[in-house]
Amino acid sequence: MITTPPKHRAFSPWRIHAIASNALLELARLKVFYFLLLFALLIIGSSAFMMEFPFHEQFQVLKDLSLGAMSIFTWLLAVLATAMILPKDIEDRTLYTILAKPVPRVEYLLGKLLGVLWLLLLSTVLMSAMFALALATKEHLVVAQTMREMAHAPQEQLQAALRDVHEHAFTSSLVPGVLSIYLKAAIFASLTLLLSTFATSSIFTIIVSFVIYFIGHVQHIAREEWLGSAHPMAMKKVFLALVALLFPDLQLFNLVDDIVAGNAIQMALFVKTVGLGCAYTFVYAFVAYVIFAYKEL
Amino acid sequence: MKKVHLIALLIVLGFGAAKAPVEQRLTGEHRAAFFHGAKLSLDLRQQIGQMAFLAALSGFRSVVADLLFIQAHTAWEHVEWGRVALLLNQVTALEPRNVLYWDTAAWHMAWNASVAARYDKKEPREALRIKREREYFHVGADFAARGIQNNPDRYNLYERLGMIYRDKLGDHCKAADVFERGAHTVKAPDYEKRLAVYELAQCPGREREAYARFRELYESGEHERLPSVIKWLGILQEKLNIPASERLNLPPN
Amino acid sequence: MADSLVPAISIRNLTKVYPIPFKRERVVAVRNLSLHVEPGQVYGLLGPNGSGKSTTMKIILGLVSPTEGTTTIFGRDSSEVESREQVGFLPENPYFYKFLTGEETLFFYGKICGLRGAKLRERTRELLALVGLEGARDRRLGGYSKGMLQRIGLAQALVQEPRLLVLDEPTAGVDPAGSREIRDLILNFKTRGITVMLCSHLLEQVQEICDRIGILHQGKLVREGRLEELISIENQTELILENASPDLLRQIGALVSGSDAKLIAQHQPQRTLERFFLEVTGKEK
Ligand SMILES: Nc1ncnc2c1ncn2[C@@H]1O[C@H](COP(=O)(O)OP(=O)(O)OP(=O)(O)O)[C@@H](O)[C@H]1O
Ligand SMILES: [Mg+2]
Numbered sequence: 001m002i003t004t005p006p007k008h009r010a011f012s013p014w015r016i017h018a019i020a021s022n023a024l025l026e027l028a029r030l031k032v033f034y035f036l037l038l039f040a041l042l043i044i045g046s047s048a049f050m051m052e053f054p055f056h057e058q059f060q061v062l063k064d065l066s067l068g069a070m071s072i073f074t075w076l077l078a079v080l081a082t083a084m085i086l087p088k089d090i091e092d093r094t095l096y097t098i099l100a101k102p103v104p105r106v107e108y109l110l111g112k113l114l115g116v117l118w119l120l121l122l123s124t125v126l127m128s129a130m131f132a133l134a135l136a137t138k139e140h141l142v143v144a145q146t147m148r149e150m151a152h153a154p155q156e157q158l159q160a161a162l163r164d165v166h167e168h169a170f171t172s173s174l175v176p177g178v179l180s181i182y183l184k185a186a187i188f189a190s191l192t193l194l195l196s197t198f199a200t201s202s203i204f205t206i207i208v209s210f211v212i213y214f215i216g217h218v219q220h221i222a223r224e225e226w227l228g229s230a231h232p233m234a235m236k237k238v239f240l241a242l243v244a245l246l247f248p249d250l251q252l253f254n255l256v257d258d259i260v261a262g263n264a265i266q267m268a269l270f271v272k273t274v275g276l277g278c279a280y281t282f283v284y285a286f287v288a289y290v291i292f293a294y295k296e297l
Numbered sequence: 298m299k300k301v302h303l304i305a306l307l308i309v310l311g312f313g314a315a316k317a318p319v320e321q322r323l324t325g326e327h328r329a330a331f332f333h334g335a336k337l338s339l340d341l342r343q344q345i346g347q348m349a350f351l352a353a354l355s356g357f358r359s360v361v362a363d364l365l366f367i368q369a370h371t372a373w374e375h376v377e378w379g380r381v382a383l384l385l386n387q388v389t390a391l392e393p394r395n396v397l398y399w400d401t402a403a404w405h406m407a408w409n410a411s412v413a414a415r416y417d418k419k420e421p422r423e424a425l426r427i428k429r430e431r432e433y434f435h436v437g438a439d440f441a442a443r444g445i446q447n448n449p450d451r452y453n454l455y456e457r458l459g460m461i462y463r464d465k466l467g468d469h470c471k472a473a474d475v476f477e478r479g480a481h482t483v484k485a486p487d488y489e490k491r492l493a494v495y496e497l498a499q500c501p502g503r504e505r506e507a508y509a510r511f512r513e514l515y516e517s518g519e520h521e522r523l524p525s526v527i528k529w530l531g532i533l534q535e536k537l538n539i540p541a542s543e544r545l546n547l548p549p550n
Numbered sequence: 551m552a553d554s555l556v557p558a559i560s561i562r563n564l565t566k567v568y569p570i571p572f573k574r575e576r577v578v579a580v581r582n583l584s585l586h587v588e589p590g591q592v593y594g595l596l597g598p599n600g601s602g603k604s605t606t607m608k609i610i611l612g613l614v615s616p617t618e619g620t621t622t623i624f625g626r627d628s629s630e631v632e633s634r635e636q637v638g639f640l641p642e643n644p645y646f647y648k649f650l651t652g653e654e655t656l657f658f659y660g661k662i663c664g665l666r667g668a669k670l671r672e673r674t675r676e677l678l679a680l681v682g683l684e685g686a687r688d689r690r691l692g693g694y695s696k697g698m699l700q701r702i703g704l705a706q707a708l709v710q711e712p713r714l715l716v717l718d719e720p721t722a723g724v725d726p727a728g729s730r731e732i733r734d735l736i737l738n739f740k741t742r743g744i745t746v747m748l749c750s751h752l753l754e755q756v757q758e759i760c761d762r763i764g765i766l767h768q769g770k771l772v773r774e775g776r777l778e779e780l781i782s783i784e785n786q787t788e789l790i791l792e793n794a795s796p797d798l799l800r801q802i803g804a805l806v807s808g809s810d811a812k813l814i815a816q817h818q819p820q821r822t823l824e825r826f827f828l829e830v831t832g833k834e835k
Binding site: 010012014015017018019022025026029092093094096097098099100101102103104294296297 | 568608611612613614615631632634635637638639641643644645646647649650658659661662663664666703706710716
């Protein structure tokens, strides 16, 4: 009856996959996320039907509202999902049953994080699809209106007008915008996971995560003051340095505002920004592992 | 705090020390590419309120700007020009890279608010009404000029400012300069340089320069030989007394 | 194999001190504990609440790190992940993922043990049959009773065919019939050569299945040894007679009083409450 089991692998993608898909399933069963998602989709969908402005502004408002909604909901999803996922396993003692198997803690943590990232990816794709649909609908409406209004204009002018409409609808620079939204959420998933490895309750994790979100958006002010000016008082300088060292600069991942306003980001710059985001995600996950590895369960 | 927490903190700080200069450099590169140019000052906070300011700080600048813009739109429908100007000021402060906002603001001030001031039934003294009208021209020009400062790479606002000088303030020399600068932006449409030259032709003392530019245009090919170009060439040849031998052989219009 | 010489569990000078957050006090959960469990044995760890049984088990499984001392499973230190290949664990009052069915639960635990494909399905089927949950395979664990949870917990512990089982109160909250079934399962494991360490407050059951016991009190091992040796009273003999006439009893009494022996008690034996309960609920086989 007793057979020798397959040799133990120090690192197994298969085990991580099992834990990640289980985490995804667990998260996908929480109703609160459907509310969030539904709400986001509603905002995105409804912004397609604001008609009282000139069409340039209609596109503008549609993009701003949609991307704003995507940004806040993806981030919320990241924080809420990650904040509950570890404490729940600890509370229900399912963690004991998993770690009592030959599963390294790093795999367990990585699996959970990947589960969240996977969930974020799915919801980002869903919201992007809704956004694309809203944008296409709007474009369709505006084109129809333009055709009606310019029915008697020369063909050449009509074509120019329609080209103008297309240029204001979908632009390829929206893609890095959406990616930056996902990236920010990924950083927060990792950061929240780190917080939850030593937090005593989910609510603590969530609150601290929110605070970091706000400070992260003004971190650059502290950093520029710290690195830029030569002579502030020592105390002040230490304080500024601490803010700059401890918090991420989230403004760097905040590209959508300016992208919608008409800025395109060059590939090289975008790649650097993504690199920094990945570094954050990795380092936070690594520190989470260091703490978790020594955690008394 | 346990030892491992201290180690964790040290790792975060160590990473912080490594990433701070990277962030600093990246911020510089972002700014050079015209990202994060908004100036979220305390002054703005007072104007738009604590909540909106917080939202704007935490990544929802454009949404706040949109909401203010919609308010401006409503104020416009209610013909409250002072409020429109104030709100558009806030909108442009939040979204300085949005040409549309600057352009709308400049247009509202120079074309709509000015007209409303000129024909204000509550103000019987005409001299005052004219003064108010001109003030609004300048407010419009100011929006366009500030917009250009924030968006030197986009032609739209040069065009708007040029039109204000040309059509509202009647300053052809300034209009010519502004159009000219617009024509040098990357995505400027072809007509931008013609706009500049037309104005140059009407700027006292620079007619000769304008004539040279028109010739250049004319000689650059068939596609530039528009009726208005030809017309201006004719006018300038007369006005400048160009010797017959040097004159272009213009087709009759 | 040299394996038979290596103890299934070996605990050497184990001490565990829990700090109490925000206070200067500390709790000593386990105090200088040493014991060995030989392969093939069923070992019972007994003790009152808070005596350190669960803590000891968690240390064996590497869930909690010892303050001092070491524990090994088949010779591998508990701090190594590999030591967990040969052990299945059922924690006290386990909860599993409520949204999974019985079958999915075993799939999940199988996968994290590296099983997959046909082998995983086969193993799952086998285990569901073993613990008698075939009928509930497609029901979500959220709807399982306490006893069913305990059984799926056992199945989960067995998924990678470990040579050692560590069971923390496997019968807590389970009705007598269920608890007998679990007892029978454990005896079944023993016949298959699986080593078991368990702790339980049902001493009667411990008595029925354990080869060896250790008693913890306030984190210290106060007694340890083979069960019979520990509980037999060597200078007493029990006679149980059926249909004995009063006359016979009188004769025996006379014989006793004429000897060196002393009659300490004479009474009608009672059936145990457990047996009575099983008789009335009709579950006695
Ligand atoms: N995580 C912990 N932090 C602090 N003290 C703990 C922790 N876990 C257990 N203890 C303490 O250690 C001692 C032993 O606990 P343990 O759970 O091992 O006892 P037990 O024998 O399993 O008890 P029970 O029969 O009630 O299950 C108790 O005094 C308990 O309060
Ligand atoms: Mg216990």
